[in-house]
């Protein structure tokens with residue numbers, strides 16, 4: 001099972017520019033979390049700070065009892081080994097084959113012999129569906145394959161925490177759907193703690209257990225998917241429903257007069273759309289960190305919008321999920 005990451009009062013500035021301040025959240029062990037926010041709100045800076053590539057000005061990042069934000073270089077080096085990072089472009093070396101790219105961290109950071117390295121690389125290539133492409137150069141393959149190769153490389157040191165920086169950027173909707181399924185399947189298999197930065201609303205609505213939103217230099221909300229997908233908070237509602245009307249404008253934020261004009265024109269935020277069912281693993285049935293649909297809503301007495309948890313085949317996952325759990329338990333017994 002992955003490890004919990006506890007972020008407390010984290011603040012990052014560059015000179016006089018405050019990127020975000022007082023960010024507090026917990027990435028629960030083994031969960032898939034998504035971080036959203038308009039462009040330029042510092043999501044990539046947040047990922048880089050989590051992995052220790054940037055030092056925050058204030059605050060703490062607790063992992064296994066150590067504060068990654070305030071530790072010495074040697075400790076930081078150890079803590080960094082818990083992380084795997086999938087950078088936006090895959091960050092592959094253009095002159096190395098996919099095999100050598102994926103083997104790179106093993107050759108750099110371990111003393112494993114070549115036959116063990118081959119075993120590990122092939123296992124990770126198999127996990128991401130790249131067997132057969134070992135000899136290809138990054139320039140010879142599609143963007144989707146490059147992402148998968150970057151993911152395989154992020155996995156070779158068996159990380160407890162995986163950070164994904166816009167895994168869907170530059171991918172068409174079909175490839176994005178495949179990648180999302182791969183992320184969910186991977187989480188079911190390795191049970192590491194995942195944090196995904198994305199702009200893709202469909203990904204944000206269907207993949208994670210938890211969602212966070214950065215806006216105007218702060219974390220507006222972070223919590224279970226059902227909390228954010230049923231939220232009336234104007235920024236959360238606008239962002240998760242990809243609407244024009246609301247506090248977020250063309251530039252980072254709208255000014256007050258624009259908002260007043262919108263209110264005078266009677267722009268209503270509209271009804272909340274149904275909460276979609278969460279993407280299920282394709283093979284193993286259930287993920288350990290997944291909660292049955294409707295759990296948070298029931299615990300908090302919130303009625304979901306009509307049509308929630310119904311998939312495109314018309315199946316209602318409030319009924320389907322317990323059936324799947326029972327079948328899964330039968331299979332285990």
Ligand SMILES: Nc1ncnc2c1ncn2[C@@H]1O[C@H](COP(=O)(O)OP(=O)(O)OP(=O)(O)O)[C@@H](O)[C@H]1O
Nearest residue numbers: 014019037038039040041042043044045046166199
């Ligand atoms: N090393 C740096 N030095 C100075 N400023 C930086 C540095 N890295 C990022 N910034 C600034 O921090 C702000 C946030 O950048 P960041 O890339 O994290 O945003 P983002 O939310 O990931 O945006 P997008 O969604 O467009 O990728 C930007 O104004 C950027 O110019």
